[in-house]
Amino acid sequence: MRALLDRYRADAEAGRLAFQSCRACGANQAFLRPFCQACGSEDIDWRHAAGGGTVAAHSVLHRAPTPDYRAKVPYAIALVDLDEGVRVMTHADLDLSVGQRVALSFAPHESAEGTLHLPRVSAAE
Numbered sequence: 052m053r054a055l056l057d058r059y060r061a062d063a064e065a066g067r068l069a070f071q072s073c074r075a076c077g078a079n080q081a082f083l084r085p086f087c088q089a090c091g092s093e094d095i096d097w098r099h100a101a102g103g104g105t106v107a108a109h110s111v112l113h114r115a116p117t118p119d120y121r122a123k124v125p126y127a128i129a130l131v132d133l134d135e136g137v138r139v140m141t142h143a144d145l146d147l148s149v150g151q152r153v154a155l156s157f158a159p160h161e162s163a164e165g166t167l168h169l170p171r172v173s174a175a176e
């Protein structure tokens with residue numbers, strides 16, 4: 052799993068949201084696994100999201116889960132259905148609503164693990 056996470060984080064640092072796509076059945080998955088969640092194949096390819104999506108859920112958080120989030124409260128988290136057909140969890144602007152079109156970007160976040168580049172969505176132009 053560490054190799055999968057390292058691959059994902061390298062793409063995120065370069066501003067690309069990576070997801071997995073099964074070469075055997077064509078299913079896409081955003082939650083990283085060494086196999087396809089649909090058919091079990093280990094023949095997994097990687098793709099990058101183009102950056103468009105639709106908000107499926109949106110929550111504003113007023114409590115920090117870890118000390119590094121204290122300065123960010125309140126902040127928002129969204130579930131976003133990417134145009135490629137995968138659902139991802141991202142940070143989000145505070146004023147988004149379900150069904151709204153959004154654009155993906157990445158924002159650096161200083162954590163105990165170092166600088167992470169976290170996906171974030173804002174209202175699409």
Ligand SMILES: [Zn+2]
Pocket residue numbers: 073074075076077078087088089090091092
């Ligand atoms: Zn598959």
